[in-house]
Amino acid sequence: MAFFAELRRRNVFKVALLFAVASWLVVWLLDGARESVQLPVWTETFVYVVIALGFPLALLFAWTYEITPTGLKKAIDVDQTQSLVFKTGQKLNAAVSVLLVLGALAVVGERLLPTFEFLVPGVPEGDAPMATTTPPEIRSLTLDNGLKIIVWPDHDIPNVVMYTFVRAGGRNEYPGITGVSHFFEHMMFLGTDKRAPGEFDTTMEAAGGANNAYTSSDVTVYQDWFPRSALETIFELEGDRFENLAIVPEVFESERKVVYSERRSGIDNNNFRMLGEQVQATAYVAHPYQFTVIGWPSDIESWTQEDLANYYRTYYAPNNRTVVVSGDVTTEEIFELAEEYFAPTPAQEPPPPIRTVEPEQLGPRRLVVETSAQTPMLHLAFHAASAADPETLSMNLLLNILVGGESSRLHQLLVEKEGLAISVGGYQDEGFDPGLAYFYLTLPPGGDPAELERRVLDELARVADEGVTDAELNKARNIVLADFWRELATINGKASAIGNYEVFQGNYEKLFRLPADMEAITSEDLRAVAAQVFRVNNMTAGVLRAPDAEGSQ
């Protein structure tokens, strides 16, 4: 008991309390500061370590020293009758009180202010959704070789997602090598200087991870999903294949057949995509977006190993990639792993730019695909904008109004009221260069594609003329906003969203401006983009029907 009394006399408890309150405030302020100031990534760890080490030191200091009128003295050297420990204690009490009041005010103040809190408070129907800002825990680092890595920590589940975006796809091809970007995607799983074909997958799956990849006209994207425990394995695997890929001739030939099977399944025995491929090829006369991503059959049969080697050197350099990691990680450890596994690969000359600009279309283009079909199809494509063009968001909202779900204009009119179609849908390309706004419709057996096309064009002309209602615009905003939250509900969606914004908009922070950007768009913007894009002279129309069907063109 005497010991405790002495602890108390020497203000050790009060110092402990003061230390705790002050630490809390520091951590809290640090937390808040990160929203506005870009602090070094190690700051957080550093502060925790200082606090953890400082606590016993402070107690020891309080025990050992006393404040006296002549300065600090060792407590055992101070005459207890002259001791000022009581006054020092009062000062400590005052300090604790002040800090507590400050802290309480700050916390209450923060609660009242709509800061970065990742929540949209209850907004009544029709009102503007709240703006969001970039969550401060997202950080990025660019290595010396030009590879940028973005990290979004999220500790909800003990899993991690890694996306690697390579800026290479169908638009980087030319006649003779069409499909090579996608074929290359396959080869990236099939052997390095260190690993035999297949080892990449067996290693990853044994560590509890799974992977996939996709290729578009613009990018090739590699996806890894894995438990936190596999983190270093994944970095090692990815670092290896991006630096040491080895093309084994027998594997090359076998995988050529796999890709041909993929083409047969995806396109040749699938009327929807068979027509889509033809429309895409017809809509462009100059730009490489005309190439089918899977490749034309003759090119699939004739790719050479040399095509692949050139491709790897040019497009898979670190300065042409962006990596996104989301999940149960810290930014510090990811940056360290990136330095260890991704930094050694040297940068390369940037790939040659795509110079060709699609010339203005001068009149409607039409094509027919004849194949066995019970249900005819109609696809309509219009040249529109690139992903980064502000018009693209207007078009996105407009397409939601026209073909987004059962309540959309075209579904209600053509499917529910007139029965001219059994399904309608649409999308727009969001790539580096201007792409297509696309409508696809399936007709009932015996349906008349020409009549359906007229009805669609009437509706598109109407929206170009009259615009949309405020209720429709609000609906479209809400659909996009809800989809934004659905995507951010998973670590996979987070990595995908961040990566796509970084690659196609040039800055991942733009993702969080989406709600505000939508608010700025008016009904007139939608009308203007409709008038600009939905012109018959800007249209490619494709019809798929059975050979014996009555000619309806």
Add this chain to the structure above:
Amino acid sequence: MIRMCCRVLAFVGILASGASLAQGVTLPDARQVELDNGAVIILHEKRDVPLVGAEVTLRGGAVSDPEGRAGLASLLAGLLEKGAGDRDAASFAEAIAAVGGSLSAAAELEAITISADFMARDADLMVELLVDMLQRPSLSAKEVTKLRDRRIDLIRAAKDNDPRRLISTYGNAFLFDGHPYGTPVNGSETSLGKISHREVQAYYDDYVGADRLVISVVGDFDADAMASKLSEAFANWRAAKAPLPEIESPAPQSGRRVLLVDKPGATQSYFWIGNVGVGRDYEQRAELDIANTLFGGRFTSLLVNELRTKAGLTYGASSSLRRPTKAGSVAIVSYTKTESTIEAIDMSLEVLAKLRNEGFAEELITSAKNYILGLYAPRLETSAQLAAQFAALQTYGLDASYVNDYGAAVAGAGSESIQSVIMSVYPSPDDLVFVVLGDAELIRDDVAKYGPITEMAITDPRFLP
């Protein structure tokens, strides 16, 4: 302050969890309310994003389709969205879309399910729509005819497109031949064509009601308020009139038989090779999942490795397990260019024989365990996923241990018990049902070697000859 605490805890959590492999998932404790009429309400608050997910199930589903009316449960599910309460079909759709909500009703083999996902601010509207579509659907004659006829055309459209989406429908129909588990869940052109407006209404009275209802809501809402709201809305709802059908255990196939579905001009053959398997509550589920992962459940599995990676015969090959209440099906599914049809099917049978004769090395079993456990958590990450899991457990009479004990069961599975599971679940190559869909003229003679052939055209308006 709350935010800071979470961050500090997460920081400590990372340090602590660094070394160990994931060991499965523990479901959060949800609140459960059981009403006197049998309806069960399950609620759990989850506030990471401002969304609310709901999963509604009605036990029954396609197995309760009347004789010759396959697709009735599915059609009814679709019609629940076509107007309810004071809203007609168009305004019902508009109410959902206007707030960016998503809501869809569908039939499964043993339940009708409604999945809804709304922004948190619209939770009241979501409940209103769900209550209306369950208790006051319009089921108007006009909408019945329109949706039924459109569904018929959509099946025709599906037959024009990727056969991978249909091959299992043919497979289960042919394997279970007449047993309810062979019912094409969304019907066929023929069965849908027979359904009348009166039959839809009768089905609603007979098979939709509180006694077989589960509503599970997870997300950013107040559980107390939601509990009273839902209890009030459903406390006085009626029970369904007809009892749920008793389903007999299906008899496994002995010997072989072949269904050849002709799609003239197809450049690929698609095949489904299977037999009767096991049910949802199969005792050695963990062992079976490990075996299936290694047989055809992941990229480095036996089937993918042999058919795709080594032989280049196909883009995809897998083994699928369908596990309803009684024994479902187990099947190999793949496709290849027309000329290599026999080579690919023969190879699949060799892989099946190899599975049964050789089993798996210890190292592969460990790999499969890591794979299953490592990827389990993301399956229960969102509010909508959790809502669906809670609803499924309640609907099928399972408890949380089905999820919570799974990790330990997988981790503890031994190679001998895995091998005995393989022998009892995966059929002998002598006892198989084959469905081959492709250009019959080019493959008819060759596939005859697998057994007696039954042939039909893909344009035949049904999934069985």
